[in-house]
Amino acid sequence: MLTVTLLTSPTERRLDAALVDSLRNAWGGGDALWLAVDEAAEFSIPALPDNRWNVWEDLQRACVDLVIQPSDNRRKKMLLADMDSTMIRQECIDELADEAGVGAHVADITARAMNGELNFEAALIERVGLLKGLPEPIIEQVLDQRITYMPGGYELVATMKAHGAYAALVSGGFTAFTARVAAALGFDENRANTLLVADGKLTGDVARPILGKEAKVQALVDITQRLGIMQADVLAVGDGANDLGMLGQAGSGVALHAKPAVQAQCDIRINHGDLTALLFIQGYGRDVFIT
Template structure:
């Protein structure tokens, strides 16, 4: 058996009952399920190539994700993660813009950029220019609104505890990545720098701008630093600027992603939270390292 089918349910909406697991197992002609978290996640070893149509029929419209991995090398030595709408629930630039009264205008540009409809660098410069004159206090106010995605703390803590290098790479801003990285314990964080005059934003971002090329380069660099090949890496993100690193990683996950990313990624998580990335590596819930941090103010 060379492949493992990992089934992960959206915990708040449905449950993996023994009957449902048996139904899925029979549909894919797999071995008996190995429960990773009762009602939430299970591995089904595959003895024959997966039949996507049979799996789809067994799952129906239930909010359940299905991830296929090789049985060897499942546990990854490097985690590289996007920040906005991945490790945290929102887009910090859009929320920052809300303090300037232009949240919807900037959010519209963000949506197009994250779906690959606009050049990322040009779109970032345009949005930052619209924030010229914004008081620096708005950065701290925005930080207080940041919320971590469910499962983010467990993902980082568990992988670090198993010796993985963890990196937060973002097309956003260092004011936020530094704080998220410190809160969750990421080993590395890389992002863009908003420029200010000591009191207000200047409407500029420091060059060079970190974009999809920078994220892919970071994946290669950090894998070399960790001394592993790309098949031993995990990359996760939601936007077009994450697509290259998602494609290149051994386990590349489009997480609640924009359509252009979801359509091109080999692995998608559309329903479950970030715990799914641990289940996909074969970790049972009993092995998760739990962090008490679930929000900046905790």
């Protein structure tokens, strides 16, 4: 059996019951279960519909996300999450670059790298080089004044952990940011790149090896082996090309408000819901969210 989940923005809450019933009837689905009134509903179907992506496109125009996945093992034992533009709204390197006076240039490189147009490691080295000489205290200033959390992040981590899951934050960004974000959201561990500092200023380089696409996959392998769980037990979420490896190997790989090239390679795409959408697709109702 497969489970169909329909959801929309929690601020808009415009999921129409008639739409849910119409699609359920068209696909021969079971009774609809509402996970949140006017926001999220699910039903089971016996087989994958041929018109899945046509319906997905139609629903996108109605600001509704559609996810279809196997019903078995939907509720995962581990969350593996990217940080930039996933657990936080910003790209931390872009914010540092803005303080260094090269914000627009670095933001353009970041966007191209996250869409898979540039090699991630080369792009990271180039961007970090432009931060050379930036005073180290600027990092704390950026954290305090510029970084904001993606809605639903705390609920996602807290609810999954309350049901026995492990949470790991794995970023191509920097440990100075992941440490703060992981602590604030309740992650069990975090991995990222380390900005090198000398005489109180950024040197314009990062420690090697650089944590990129392959390192995120390795984190998935390492942590699941350590916990004694399967990769099928992992829910991974990210938005950039360097997340595709872990999204592809995890039991459920979620492209969250992702770049076009990333969405094209992922079956689970969330464009209208926030991070609580990752709870809905596991079958959690809003009434059990930890807030």
